[in-house]
Amino acid sequence: MAIKRENGRKNDPQRTREDILDVATEEFSTYGLAGGRVDAIAEKTRTSKRMIYYYFGSKEDLYLAVLERAYRKIRTLEADLQLSNLPPEQALRVLISTTFEHDQANPDFVRLVSIENIHHASHMLRSEEIRDLNVSVIETIAAILERGVAQGVFTRKADPLDIHMLISAFCFFRVSNRYTFGTIFRRDLSEPATMERHKTMIADAVIGYLQGKAG
Amino acid sequence: MAIKRENGRKNDPQRTREDILDVATEEFSTYGLAGGRVDAIAEKTRTSKRMIYYYFGSKEDLYLAVLERAYRKIRTLEADLQLSNLPPEQALRVLISTTFEHDQANPDFVRLVSIENIHHASHMLRSEEIRDLNVSVIETIAAILERGVAQGVFTRKADPLDIHMLISAFCFFRVSNRYTFGTIFRRDLSEPATMERHKTMIADAVIGYLQGKAG
DNA sequence: GTCTATATATAGATAGAC
DNA sequence: GTCTATCTATATATAGAC
Numbered sequence: 002m003a004i005k006r007e008n009g010r011k012n013d014p015q016r017t018r019e020d021i022l023d024v025a026t027e028e029f030s031t032y033g034l035a036g037g038r039v040d041a042i043a044e045k046t047r048t049s050k051r052m053i054y055y056y057f058g059s060k061e062d063l064y065l066a067v068l069e070r071a072y073r074k075i076r077t078l079e080a081d082l083q084l085s086n087l088p089p090e091q092a093l094r095v096l097i098s099t100t101f102e103h104d105q106a107n108p109d110f111v112r113l114v115s116i117e118n119i120h121h122a123s124h125m126l127r128s129e130e131i132r133d134l135n136v137s138v139i140e141t142i143a144a145i146l147e148r149g150v151a152q153g154v155f156t157r158k159a160d161p162l163d164i165h166m167l168i169s170a171f172c173f174f175r176v177s178n179r180y181t182f183g184t185i186f187r188r189d190l191s192e193p194a195t196m197e198r199h200k201t202m203i204a205d206a207v208i209g210y211l212q213g214k215a216g
Numbered sequence: 217m218a219i220k221r222e223n224g225r226k227n228d229p230q231r232t233r234e235d236i237l238d239v240a241t242e243e244f245s246t247y248g249l250a251g252g253r254v255d256a257i258a259e260k261t262r263t264s265k266r267m268i269y270y271y272f273g274s275k276e277d278l279y280l281a282v283l284e285r286a287y288r289k290i291r292t293l294e295a296d297l298q299l300s301n302l303p304p305e306q307a308l309r310v311l312i313s314t315t316f317e318h319d320q321a322n323p324d325f326v327r328l329v330s331i332e333n334i335h336h337a338s339h340m341l342r343s344e345e346i347r348d349l350n351v352s353v354i355e356t357i358a359a360i361l362e363r364g365v366a367q368g369v370f371t372r373k374a375d376p377l378d379i380h381m382l383i384s385a386f387c388f389f390r391v392s393n394r395y396t397f398g399t400i401f402r403r404d405l406s407e408p409a410t411m412e413r414h415k416t417m418i419a420d421a422v423i424g425y426l427q428g429k430a431g
Numbered sequence: 432g433t434c435t436a437t438a439t440a441t442a443g444a445t446a447g448a449c
Numbered sequence: 450g451t452c453t454a455t456c457t458a459t460a461t462a463t464a465g466a467c
Contacts, residue, residue: 014432017432032250032334033248033249033250033251033334034251035247035248035250035251036248036249036250036251036334038459038460038461039460039461039462040459040460040461048432048433048434049433049434049435050461050462051432051433051434051435051462051463052432052433052434054461054462054463055432055433059461059462060460060461060462112334114393114396115330115333115334115392115393116334117395117396118330118392118393118394118395118396119247119248119251119327119330119331119334121395122395122396122398122399125395125396125399125400126399131400132399132400134400135400135401136400136401139401159417160413162401162403163413163414163417166386166389166390166397166414167386167417167418167421169389169393170385170386170388170389170390170393171381171382171385171386171389173385173389173393174381174384174385174386174388174389175381175385177330177333177392178329178330178333178384178385178388179333180332180333180336180337180340181329181332181333181337181340182381183337184337184340184341184347185340185346185347185349185350185351186350186351186354186377188377198375198378199378199381202374202378202382202425203382205425205428206382206421206422206424206425207421209421209424209425209427209428210417210420210421210424210425212424213420213424229450232450253441253442253443254442254443254444255441255442255443263450263451263452264451264452264453265443265444266444266445266450266451266452266453267450267451267452269443269444269445270450270451274443274444275442275443275444
């Protein structure tokens with residue numbers, strides 16, 4: 002008895018899901034998990050609150066879906082880099098540049114990770130998908146460091162994970178803490194000149210460290 | 217008509233306030249501002265919920281009081297350092313060491329700052345006390361860098377605020393992001409050996425940067 | 432799959448006695 | 450200054466028709 006609509010704009014579950022995730026990403030990223038409101042998400046969606054529970058079951062599961070999608074995006078980004086053909090120092094500079102620009106361009110992602118840390122990464126822990134992630138970056142860095150040491154351009158044998166941390170910390174902090182930092186020091190960290198200076202600084206610091214005397 | 221108690225454990229407003237702030241610090245630091253519960257704070261306090269509102273007016277104002285007290289603590293710490301008599305490189309290493317150990321020892325503070333960033337630093341903005349803070353660190357770093365350049369041990373003329381950021385970012389990130397980092401890479405960042413390695417690394421990286429070729 | 436209306440719980444804030 | 454009891458708003462989650 003049900004009449005099926007034949008036009009192109011018929012029910013599109015996949016699109017509805019994506020729409021909800023888009024809105025939820027902004028809501029949670031802005032107000033946090035506890036501070037985010039399902040009602041607010043529903044209002045900004047082209048669908049209803051009922052559908053949110055229909056698709057995602059609960060607020061927490063919706064949040065997890067948001068987090069998973071955010072992480073999925075970076076994996077694709079990093080996998081696309083072709084660094085093995087470049088000289089070690091240049092390869093590292095490209096990788097640092099990419100991380101820097103990614104965090105700068107994706108404050109939502111940075112905020113979601115901050116929020117997840119407030120919650121002791123308990124949701125991430127439930128997600129196999131996220132846990133398996135990011136490991137490839139370490140392998141990429143490890144390969145670059147090995148080549149660099151072999152060629153003699155890097156004199157220090159460093160732990161790839163430590164180097165990843167040194168890079169991530171700076172790129173992430175600039176975005177995650179820009180509000181308190183900006184308030185205390187009255188400086189806008191997103192100004193082009195400041196950004197360029199910072200990007201060069203972290204690259205120089207990392208390269209400089211690897212070219213220092215071996216510990 | 218009221219009978220005044222004469223024993224030592226009579227009403228002690230100052231102590232009650234501090235008690236509330238202690239408990240509230242842990243609650244907000246653990247669950248965030250939106251996630252923290254006034255009821256939960258009241259239960260863990262030796263006083264009642266009514267008193268929390270009597271002293272602090274609202275949940276948000278209590279949170280601000282917590283934040284202000286947390287920031288007040290560091291100021292004292294940094295002011296106590298006597299760095300002007302040390303050689304520039306050593307002075308910087310002491311400062312970095314101090315920052316590193318402070319963040320490591322005060323995860324509550326780190327979490328409160330993260331939370332405040334989630335809220336766009338809006339509470340901090342209302343507090344003159346906090347806004348005037350931390351500026352002394354920049355002066356300290358500026359003096360060290362000037363001496364270093366004058367003596368020729370630092371070849372690069374760097375912005376003191378940039379250097380502060382390079383140091384803070386690493387020390388802060390290690391603590392703020394330890395849960396997501398630990399989950400993804402299965403490493404405990406608080407192990408003594410790891411801590412020592414990281415502390416040396418960030419110092420070497422900063423010093424190395426300052427001794428690099430001038431931009 | 433989608434809607435409106437509603438149940439149910441909970442949390443921030445307050446009343447008012449002592 | 451301190452207590453117990455309570456008001457009121459709001460938020461997550463669900464019912465049930467279509």
